[in-house]
Amino acid sequence: MDDPDELAPAVRSILSAARDRADAAATEAVSVAPRDLAAAFERAEADGRVPVIAEVKPTSPTTEGTREDDPVALAEEMVAGGAAALSVLTEPEHFGGNVETVARVRDAVDVPVLRKDFVVDEAQLDAVESDVVLLIARFVGDDLPDLLAAARERGFQVLVEVHDRDELAAAIDAGATTVGVNNRDLAELVVDLGTFESVAPHVPDDVTLIAESGIGSPADARRMRAAGADALLVGSAIMDGDVEANTRALTRAEADEDDDADPTADDTTDTTETPT
Numbered sequence: 001m002d003d004p005d006e007l008a009p010a011v012r013s014i015l016s017a018a019r020d021r022a023d024a025a026a027t028e029a030v031s032v033a034p035r036d037l038a039a040a041f042e043r044a045e046a047d048g049r050v051p052v053i054a055e056v057k058p059t060s061p062t063t064e065g066t067r068e069d070d071p072v073a074l075a076e077e078m079v080a081g082g083a084a085a086l087s088v089l090t091e092p093e094h095f096g097g098n099v100e101t102v103a104r105v106r107d108a109v110d111v112p113v114l115r116k117d118f119v120v121d122e123a124q125l126d127a128v129e130s131d132v133v134l135l136i137a138r139f140v141g142d143d144l145p146d147l148l149a150a151a152r153e154r155g156f157q158v159l160v161e162v163h164d165r166d167e168l169a170a171a172i173d174a175g176a177t178t179v180g181v182n183n184r185d186l187a188e189l190v191v192d193l194g195t196f197e198s199v200a201p202h203v204p205d206d207v208t209l210i211a212e213s214g215i216g217s218p219a220d221a222r223r224m225r226a227a228g229a230d231a232l233l234v235g236s237a238i239m240d241g242d243v244e245a246n247t248r249a250l251t252r253a254e255a256d257e258d259d260d261a262d263p264t265a266d267d268t269t270d271t272t273e274t275p276t
């Protein structure tokens, strides 16, 4: 990992808490039979939905307040809104998450569930079963190949998160097949959708590519898709207000634009002939 002093104070605090939790991590290795993430994206595409990983994110260092609703109810609303997969924050101190929520959400829905946390140590992988785990290239540094292998041995699919071309190269060298480009700079906590646009052209075609963070509107969703995103990971914009409607607006971002461009595509239009 590069110089921790270059990270935002909130992120240093997140990492320090993650290391403390690693000390108390489980000792028995989990064994997962995962739901296929790529297949879930394909199902969404076939159905005319933008593949969206909707994130259960009660709070965060860049969010005001905490959403106190039952996370399982929120997860079900996300699926009703067309989410192809879910992400559940399990970091307790800065994001209001916990590992029990992943298990409850996974029991309640049939889409793949990503456990979103700041894993820095192999034993942390055993805290709970999920279909996908996140490894952040910047945080795990040279341990990425070993952690990737350890996660796969347990059956997890792995989303490797990068922020620039050097991290992308490290992810590809380590054998990552699903890569997320985070638009949020963890040094400044500033979001710039141009990050995805600058890194995406360098991602090999056989890698499943996910645009993460800062996607706030259907126009943003279309922008990320035009830049090559196979799927989008969205938290704040979905959690702010009506979760089902917010999810639907993003999963329908392309279908709704097609409908706008072609009024005859509106399936509510009555095409029966009126007798004269």
Ligand SMILES: O=C(O)c1ccccc1NCC(=O)[C@H](O)[C@H](O)COP(=O)(O)O
Residues within 6 Å of the ligand: 010, 011, 014, 055, 057, 060, 061, 062, 063, 184, 186, 189, 212, 213, 214, 215, 233, 234, 235, 236, 237
């Ligand atoms: O979201 C934050 O404030 C944050 C701060 C520090 C480190 C990580 C952070 N977010 C983690 C995430 O990966 C996002 O929750 C995820 O990409 C969704 O982002 P968004 O749609 O912008 O909520």
